[in-house]
Amino acid sequence: MRTSSAAGTAASTALSLLRVTDLRIGIRRRRGDDTVIVDDVSFDIAAGQRFGVVGESGSGKSLTLRAVADLLPKGVEVLSGSILYDGRELVGMPGAERRRLMGPEIAMIFQEPMTALNPVVRVGDQIAEGPRRHLGLSKRTAHSLAVEMMAKTGIPDPERRSRAYAHELSGGLRQRIMIAMAVSCSPRLLLCDEPTTALDVTVQHQVLRVLEDLCADTGTALAFVTHDLAVVNQTCTSMAVMYSGRIAESGSVVEVLSNPRHPYTRGLLDSAPDFDQPERQLIPIAGFPPSVTGRPVGCAFAPRCPFAVERCRTAVPPREEITPGHDTACFESERIFAGVPA
């Protein structure tokens, strides 16, 4: 099985809530080859599971998420592959049917709450919008639900704040509003696109806690995209590392972070500060990720990889399972990590 199964055996036997298979996203060209930005991405998210996607800017992690939410930027589309949500195929699903899913089934939180909130609509009304549409609530009931959701996300004085506009609130409060909005219809899958990147570290921590608690309450599954390994470590149970549009390594968070089996993951860990080992020297990854149009023929990481051999430059390494639930896309994994206990 090439699709990565989620952490542990329980998840792999359970029916997955979201199953992405061989997803390719890019720009379709009338003549010549399509520009492929996300290539061959597959992962499963089980109900209630918290799944993190890590990668640097341009790795395609946000596009993957946006493809699930049908919010790809203009001109970018799903070229091939399948996105199964609860057994239903989302790729090619009629717009009206798909939008009925958005809110009560799938919800999304964005990176920058300042621009993701409508500047001229009161935040309470923006939260109430989803429940009014999907749960058929009256204006008044939806408003009290909005205030209740705001209280749940830890916003003080929610009744007064519900009448505020986005620009009148702090960054942390705005992101709490976004969370309240996303969970207002109790979705089964919550897509988070770097929800804490725009916040400072202490607020980031609080917001993550709110998010985790609410998802635990309702049994909501999380798909969490970030460039911050520490955030994934805190929030998620399983994860995938993306590089240049492909998944390099995936598995349970504990497994991947403590026992990386791809040189890119290794490089990421070596270049990130660790507060438990403040003395450790940070080792940067040499070079830059390739541009979308200038990707090498073989493994995209080969030009920067200190372990690359001839084969890495000619063929794309497939994802292979090393231990159950943990797989990596590297030809030389066994040689590189030989001696490191699996």
Place this chain on the structure above:
Amino acid sequence: MLHRLSFVPGRLLQSVPVAFGVTLLVFFLAHLLPGNAALALLGQRATPESVAALTEQLGLNKPLWEQYLLFLKQLGQGNLGTSLTYQSPVTGLVLGAIPVTLTLLAYALVLSLAISIPLSALASFRPGGGRDLGVRAFTLLGQGMPQFWVGIMLILLLAVGLRTFPVGGYGETAGEHLYFLFLPSLTLAIAMSPTIIRSLRSSMITVLESDYVGTAKSKGASGVSLLTGHVLRNAAIPTVSVIGVNLGYLVGGSLVIERVFALPGLGSLMINSIFTRDFPTVQGVTLFVALFVVVVGILTDVIYTILDPRVDLGRASSA
């Protein structure tokens, strides 16, 4: 909400010097004519006696500042002088014509919005698509056609040809007013809407690409609910100031259109009094039109503030 409108009294105060400037300009209109205004009014064949009599009647033999003060004093009493051709108070003439012109302008504005909003929405959902090209062709056409010509064509087509609308006139009852004013308002709307569409289309395209529209879609909004809930109000904000500026031009356009459709409004009054050299009336109409533009400016700011909660014109920093 109300505290953000606290700039209005200040703005009204600011418009007092503007109003003074307007009175000054209007007053000197009569004195811009070369030579004696009374002579210019009466024409080449006037007898010296009649010129002297008119000079006396207009107070032109007094010093300039005294004439201006007298003009201001009369203005303060609501007296704009006596019309030379109608031989009745100018104030009454202007007040009688104002409702016609204001109704025409408001009607034209409503029709412009009724044309512009759907067309802009149609164009902006797929920029560069067939509908967008169609809408852009319409805006070019609308801007290229002279207003008086559009008016005459509408008369020929809908009034003379199909006989669905009257050729001209104002009617008696409120319902009749709306019926009689439809064609002239439509003419003005056809001239006005290209400007509105250009502004609204481009701001709608920007809004449709914004993050918060993505958020709205992620809540399941689409089509009309997306448009009314998250696009229209945001896109209207820059367009409001465009409309405010263009209402001034619309007044100019209405002068001609009132003539084409024989409407008893300010435009007809203005043009008649220009041809008959009826200076007090020209002064009265000019004064009113100028004040109207000032008021429209303030109203634009008020609407702007209501639409966009981020705008606070009361604060010195943002003024």
